[in-house]
């Protein structure tokens with residue numbers, strides 16, 4: 143089944159042809175994706191701009207992963223020239239074998255490594271990480287929910303298996319991952335201490351944490367407090383710090399870890415005098431997890447932090463903000479008003 147907007151064969155998209163600074167991104171026109179029988183065509187209404195997008199754009203891959211990442215994403219230039227994973231939008235066409243979605247459904251989800259969401263339309267298999275969007279979430283909120291949300295679920299629920307009453311420390315609590323992590327740790331029953339900068343203390347406190355610490359005033363790594371689980375979304379907590387602040391048999395979640403740190407994590411786990419497990423990995427996205435996040439939102443346990451919505455053609459400014467390393471929660475590109483946006487044919 144198709145509707146009128148499917149009939150156009152081109153669409154607007156943000157593309158990049160070289161790895162580099164935010165200015166490599168351009169609003170241009172490209173062919174519209176063609177769907178296969180099990181796929182859905184989504185008209186994108188909002189798309190998150192994430193730390194992962196920024197890393198890919200600049201070819202700033204985690205230490206030790208440069209070669210493999212370039213083999214996957216393009217050796218000297220990006221193979222997939224449209225970034226973007228976390229999207230929200232409306233189904234405008236479905237393949238003949240699609241049974242889970244219908245034209246007109248509001249949906250949101252993640253494209254993962256296949257990317258392609260910085261575009262007017264995207265195609266996605268009906269079995270991939272996409273669910274129906276509840277009315278209680280706006281398109282920008284839905285786009286903001288999944289990147290940090292799926293990462294926090296992977297580390298806290300799946301790797302650490304946080305249990306009721308456990309003390310959880312979240313370092314980098316004001317970012318996309320951290321602001322989701324503090325809320326998900328609370329939802330899992332944790333007693334949560336959050337670490338963030340002075341500008342974000344009030345915001346992070348409003349997320350329902352038990353204690354907020356300003357990293358310019360208190361160095362939590364040197365304190366005598368003892369945590370069951372430490373989630374480091376910044377990458378500045380050392381193994382020695384963890385041995386000091388984590389309880390015996392506790393867990394350290396290293397969200398920011400290249401290959402050397404991953405290998406060190408295995409060694410330190412075997413050698414830890416306190417039996418601490420150092421856990422690393424890459425979060426993946428599933429329909430089930432996105433539905434889990436949606437349910438947490440419906441229960442009032444999770445509210446995605448959305449600090450800024452940029453018009454689609456201000457993608458360069460959005461990436462500049464991500465590149466500071468100090469964005470607050472999530473930022474999103476809004477595709478409303480796309481018709482009036484000037485297309486750059488230099489692409």
Ligand SMILES: NC(=O)c1ccc[n+]([C@@H]2O[C@H](COP(=O)([O-])OP(=O)(O)OC[C@H]3O[C@@H](n4cnc5c(N)ncnc54)[C@H](OP(=O)(O)O)[C@@H]3O)[C@@H](O)[C@H]2O)c1
Nearest residue numbers: 193293314316317318319338339357397423424425467468
């Ligand atoms: N392993 C995985 O699967 C996975 C998945 C997603 C993301 N990541 C990685 O996780 C990291 C965080 O991602 P994100 O999206 O949350 O980034 P983000 O939104 O840019 O947040 C970074 C946060 O770090 C905080 N920060 C910066 N310097 C700090 C310091 N010295 N002490 C404490 N906090 C500090 C910032 O807070 P202030 O502004 O208050 O300083 C900011 O809120 C990125 O490196 C990303 O690549 C890994």
